[in-house]
Amino acid sequence: MHTLENILSFNRQFVEEKQYEQYLTDRFPDKKLAIVTCMDTRLTELLPKALNLRNGDAKMIKSAGGIVTQPFGNIMRSVLVAVYELGAHEVLVIGHYECGMTGLNADTVVGHMLEKGIPQETLETLEHAGINLNRWLRGFDSVQDSVERSVGIIRNHPLLPPNTPVHGLIIDPTTGRLDLVTDGNEYLANK
Numbered sequence: 001m002h003t004l005e006n007i008l009s010f011n012r013q014f015v016e017e018k019q020y021e022q023y024l025t026d027r028f029p030d031k032k033l034a035i036v037t038c039m040d041t042r043l044t045e046l047l048p049k050a051l052n053l054r055n056g057d058a059k060m061i062k063s064a065g066g067i068v069t070q071p072f073g074n075i076m077r078s079v080l081v082a083v084y085e086l087g088a089h090e091v092l093v094i095g096h097y098e099c100g101m102t103g104l105n106a107d108t109v110v111g112h113m114l115e116k117g118i119p120q121e122t123l124e125t126l127e128h129a130g131i132n133l134n135r136w137l138r139g140f141d142s143v144q145d146s147v148e149r150s151v152g153i154i155r156n157h158p159l160l161p162p163n164t165p166v167h168g169l170i171i172d173p174t175t176g177r178l179d180l181v182t183d184g185n186e187y188l189a190n191k
Contacts, residue, residue, distance in 0.1 A: 025056025032089040033058035034082035036075060036150065038066040038096055042173040047094065050176030059088055065101030065139065066094060068150040071157055080159055090184065091154055091166045095147040096173045104139025143170055147181045155187070163188060 001009070014020065037047060039062040048054070059082040061075055068075045082088040110133055114120065126133060140146040151168040154160060165184030171177070 023055045028087045029056065029058045029082070030054075031057040032087055033092060034061065034079055034086075034088035034090070035059065035092045035094060036061045036063075036066050036068060036079065036154075037092075037094040038062065038099060038101070039064055040096060040099065040173060043096060043171065046173065046176050047171060050171060050178065059086060065099055065146060066096075066150070067101065067140070067146055068093070068153045071153055076154065076157060079154060080157075083161065083164060089164070091164060092169060093147050093150045093154065093166070094169045094171055094178075095143040095150075095181075096171045097143060098173055099143055101139040101146070102143060103141065104137070106134040106137035109137045144181055151182055151184075155184075 031053065033053075035047075035051075035058050037043060037060065048057075051058075059078075061078045061082070063075055068079075070076065079088075079091055083091070110123065113123070123133065147168040147170060151166050155166045160166075165188060167184040168181035170179045170181060172179075
C-alpha cells in the first residue's frame with residue numbers, strides 16, 4: 001500500500017470513530033499567538049508540548065528554517081492575517097538548533113534538482129528572468145542571527161500594529177528547552 005492509500009484508510013477510520021472530537025476548536029487562537037517556526041519534523045509534536053500549547057491555542061506558520069526573508073512574502077502575509085483577522089496579539093519567531101538551513105549550500109540544492117530531472121535550461125531561464133537561485137536557496141550561518149533578522153523584519157514592518165510584541169527564541173529539538181533571543185515586551189518598553 002502506498003503512503004497516500006495508508007493515509008486515506010486511516011482517515012476514514014479516524015472520522016468514523018469521531019476521533020476528531022478531542023481537537024474541536026475554532027479558527028481564532030486561544031492564546032492570541034502567531035508562531036513562525038521551522039518545518040523540521042522533530043518539532044511537529046515537541047514544539048507545542050514544550051510551549052504548553054493545545055490544538056487551537058496558536059497560529060503556526062511553518063517554513064524551511066522558520067525564516068522571514070521578505071517583508072511582503074507569504075510568511076509575513078500570514079503573520080499579518082493572524083494579527084488582523086484571527087486575533088493574534090503576539091508573535092513568536094522560534095528557530096531551532098541543528099537546523100537543516102544552517103549552512104545550506106544553494107549550489108548543492110541546485111545539483112540535486114539537476115539529478116532529479118530539472119533541465120539545465122529551466123535553471124538558465126530562471127536566471128535570465130532575474131531569479132537568483134543562490135540567494136533564494138541560501139541558508140544561514142547562525143540560527144540566532146537568523147531569528148534576530150526575522151524578528152527585525154516583523155517588528156519593523158510598516159503594517160504591523162506598533163505595540164505588537166515580537167519575540168525571538170531558539171528551541172533544542174531534542175529536549176525542547178527554549179533559549180530567549182529577544183523579548184518583545186522588553187523591546188517595546190525600551191523603544
